[in-house]
Amino acid sequence: MIPSILKDKKTLFNRLWPTLIWLALWQILAMVLDSEIILASPVAVIKKLSQLAITLPFWKSIYFSVIRITIGFLSAVFIGTLLSILSFKSKTIRLFLEPFMKAISSIPVASFIILVLLWVSSSNLNVIISFLIVLPIIYTNVLEGIFETDYNLVEMATVFRFTKWKKIRYIYFSQVLPYFSSAFKISLGLAWKSGIAAEVIAIPMGSIGESLYQSKVYLETANLFAWTLSIVLVSMILEKIFLFLLSLFERRLEK
Numbered sequence: 001m002i003p004s005i006l007k008d009k010k011t012l013f014n015r016l017w018p019t020l021i022w023l024a025l026w027q028i029l030a031m032v033l034d035s036e037i038i039l040a041s042p043v044a045v046i047k048k049l050s051q052l053a054i055t056l057p058f059w060k061s062i063y064f065s066v067i068r069i070t071i072g073f074l075s076a077v078f079i080g081t082l083l084s085i086l087s088f089k090s091k092t093i094r095l096f097l098e099p100f101m102k103a104i105s106s107i108p109v110a111s112f113i114i115l116v117l118l119w120v121s122s123s124n125l126n127v128i129i130s131f132l133i134v135l136p137i138i139y140t141n142v143l144e145g146i147f148e149t150d151y152n153l154v155e156m157a158t159v160f161r162f163t164k165w166k167k168i169r170y171i172y173f174s175q176v177l178p179y180f181s182s183a184f185k186i187s188l189g190l191a192w193k194s195g196i197a198a199e200v201i202a203i204p205m206g207s208i209g210e211s212l213y214q215s216k217v218y219l220e221t222a223n224l225f226a227w228t229l230s231i232v233l234v235s236m237i238l239e240k241i242f243l244f245l246l247s248l249f250e251r252r253l254e255k
Contacts, residue, residue: 023042026039026041026042027041027042027043030042030044036221036222037219037221038221039221040221040222040224040225044222044225045222045225045226045229046226046229047222048222048223048225048226049226049229049230052223052226052227052230053230057206058230060206061206061207061208061210061211062208062230062234064204064206064207064208065126065195065196065199065207065208065209065234066234066238068123068124068126068127068130068195069126069127069130069191069192069195069196070238071127072126072127072128072129072130072131072134072191072195073130073131073134073187073188073191073192075127075131076130076131076132076133076134076135076138076187076191077134077138077184077187079131079135080134080135080136080137080138080139080142081138081139081142081180083097083139084138084139084140084142084143084146085142085146087139087143088143088146088147094143097139101135101136101139101140102136104132104133104135104136105136105140109129109133109194109197110197110201112129112132112133113125113129113197113198113201113202114201116128116129116132116198117201117202121204122202122203122204123204123205123207125198125199125202125204126195126196126198126199126202126204126207126209127195128198129194129195129197129198130191130192130194130195130198133187133190133191133194134187134190134191137183137186137187137190138180138183138184138187140183141179141180141182141183142176142179142180142183144179145175145176145177145178145179145180146175146176148175148179149175149176177250181246181250184242184246185243188238188239188242188243189235189239192231192234192235192238196208196209196212196231197209199212200212200213208227208230208231211223211227212224212227212228215227
């Protein structure tokens with residue numbers, strides 16, 4: 001028991017000391033520059049964030065962005081997985097989707113944002129952008145996972161007369177899941193970053209992106225850093241929640 005506690009403390013210390021050093025360097029640099037407009041200190045940023053956190057507009061902005069980006073992300077996960085299955089079943093569908101997926105993967109995010117803004121309202125832009133960024137990642141990885149499935153196992157399941165559902169659950173799911181998990185983890189952060197970037201360019205009312213833009217326009221550096229810190233914190237919380245749900249799904253499949 002005691003070694004376990006000591007190990008946990010050591011792990012916590014190893015995670016904390018680099019952060020503390022960077023915060024100290026940030027504070028020193030802010031003191032040297034001595035200008036809140038150029039660089040706000042960590043103390044000023046945390047103070048500003050604590051002030052924002054007790055206001056209703058702050059939480060409304062968080063809700064606005066989180067809901068829309070999550071919808072885009074989950075839609076891309078579902079549709080990307082579905083399209084990868086259809087592409088595996090049909091070579092025609094796979095060839096048809098290939099140039100589209102390659103184009104989405106190649107076009108810069110900023111270009112996407114400006115193009116899509118011509119067709120959709122600014123309030124829904126983050127949904128579309130997060131969807132488009134995540135879609136090819138999920139599609140490509142899941143499709144690769146299906147093609148990499150060990151077909152000796154599939155043939156064995158056929159010999160032992162597995163039902164279609166048992167084949168999917170015990171063979172395809174177990175073989176594809178590592179590819180899906182990897183794509184899920186990578187695209188989660190990208191969905192959040194691209195969604196916020198879309199908001200900064202489109203400036204939808206009541207979004208995190210709008211608050212970032214307003215902070216930049218009025219040279220409220222502490223406010224800008226506070227909103228950036230809130231983005232990081234929300235991103236970390238969302239990542240923990242989604243990865244926890246993914247781990248529950250994986251455990252359920254293993255039973």
